Amino acid sequence: MTRLQPPGARLVVGGVVLLAAAAGVWVWATAGREHTDDAQVDARVSQVAARVGGTVTHVAVNDNQRVEAGTLLVQLDPRDYQVAVDKARAELADAEASAVAAHSSIPITTTTAASHVTTARGGIAQAESGVAASAREIEAARARLVSAQARVREAEANAAKSARDVERLRGLLAKDEVSQQQFEATSATAEAQKAAADSARSLVAEAEAGIRVAESRLAQARAGEDQARAEMRTAQTGPSQVSATTARAAAADAHVQQARAALSQAELNLQYTTVKAPARGVVSKKGTNIGQVVQPGQPLLALVQTDDVWVTANFKETQLKDMRAGQRAVIAVDAYGGRQYTGKVDSIAGATGARFSLLPPENATGNFVKVVQRVPVKIVLDPGQDPDHRLRPGMSVTPTVFMK
Numbered sequence: 001m002t003r004l005q006p007p008g009a010r011l012v013v014g015g016v017v018l019l020a021a022a023a024g025v026w027v028w029a030t031a032g033r034e035h036t037d038d039a040q041v042d043a044r045v046s047q048v049a050a051r052v053g054g055t056v057t058h059v060a061v062n063d064n065q066r067v068e069a070g071t072l073l074v075q076l077d078p079r080d081y082q083v084a085v086d087k088a089r090a091e092l093a094d095a096e097a098s099a100v101a102a103h104s105s106i107p108i109t110t111t112t113a114a115s116h117v118t119t120a121r122g123g124i125a126q127a128e129s130g131v132a133a134s135a136r137e138i139e140a141a142r143a144r145l146v147s148a149q150a151r152v153r154e155a156e157a158n159a160a161k162s163a164r165d166v167e168r169l170r171g172l173l174a175k176d177e178v179s180q181q182q183f184e185a186t187s188a189t190a191e192a193q194k195a196a197a198d199s200a201r202s203l204v205a206e207a208e209a210g211i212r213v214a215e216s217r218l219a220q221a222r223a224g225e226d227q228a229r230a231e232m233r234t235a236q237t238g239p240s241q242v243s244a245t246t247a248r249a250a251a252a253d254a255h256v257q258q259a260r261a262a263l264s265q266a267e268l269n270l271q272y273t274t275v276k277a278p279a280r281g282v283v284s285k286k287g288t289n290i291g292q293v294v295q296p297g298q299p300l301l302a303l304v305q306t307d308d309v310w311v312t313a314n315f316k317e318t319q320l321k322d323m324r325a326g327q328r329a330v331i332a333v334d335a336y337g338g339r340q341y342t343g344k345v346d347s348i349a350g351a352t353g354a355r356f357s358l359l360p361p362e363n364a365t366g367n368f369v370k371v372v373q374r375v376p377v378k379i380v381l382d383p384g385q386d387p388d389h390r391l392r393p394g395m396s397v398t399p400t401v402f403m404k
Helices: 007-030 079-174 180-235 238-272
Strands: 033-035 039-049 054-059 072-076 274-276 281-284 299-316 328-333 339-348 374-381 397-402
Touching (some): 039 397, 079 180, 079 238, 238 274, 299 339, 299 397, 328 374
Antiparallel strands (some): 033 397, 039 299, 072 274, 299 374, 328 339, 328 397
16 A cells, blocks of 8 residues: 655655756756856056157046047147257258258369369479470580580690790791791781680680579479479379268268258157047046146056957966867946847967966965966957947956857
């Protein structure tokens, strides 16, 4: 005879069955997925800083204002930088004028050097010709001197003979052995021979004077030749002068480039006085006001680029066994009542979050306690998931990654 079970026992059995079924459904539903609540929204935050120093004259934006790329954010006083641009432009004009003058002197120096060489060569040729002519003149004068000296000797010999004849005939004339006419003829011949000797001596003196004149001319010609050769040596430095002029022109060109670079830098500094938005985003943390003096590199405000947001999910290292890039993900946002956004795994960080902390943990100690580490995983949203740009960096989210 079968004993009936009480109704309470049947209820307990049914509850156990329902719990087992619910557990099975939960295990089936959660199989192949991982989720974490250690996640937040991330975006690019640009710290907009001043490139140059100056006084703030205008602030064109307010906190939490959406701006487009290129929108004026802050204006610095540009007057000092405009003066620098004007000065650099004047220095560039001066350098360019100097370069033009330096280049124009190159052909002048080249022509002058060539002309000096030609003139010097002509002077040397003329001086050498004068030296040769003076040398020939000296030779001729010396020949005339030798001839005059021979004539003097001949004339002196004839005069001496005639004088002896006169003396001999004078004694004979006293004895009336010769006629008076013969004596006078011999005396006249002696006088003529004496005059011829005197004339020959004058020719010798003239020849000696001619030699001295020719030697003087030779000395002058040689001095002229030395001067011409010195001018030739000076003229031969013409290529060096041309090289020096060309080098000065190259230096002038370098100065032009330096002045042009200085002008470009001055113009850039003038442009930097106008601070514009580098990208589209929302102005945040504005910390500058009119009249404030800022320094180069000083942050003025932050620009949050809400057009491109992603999720950084810090999964436990034990959850990454089957996680791969490209896997589908669902992100629940706490701020909007768990509203879900779809996306996919973009990449897994190369190290745990602890390795990037200010003081990384040192496990090589005797008091080591194993702690499950968390690894940042980047999850990007599918296109069109946040058209109103409601997601903000730092919002808490709960992502779920489907690995199957």
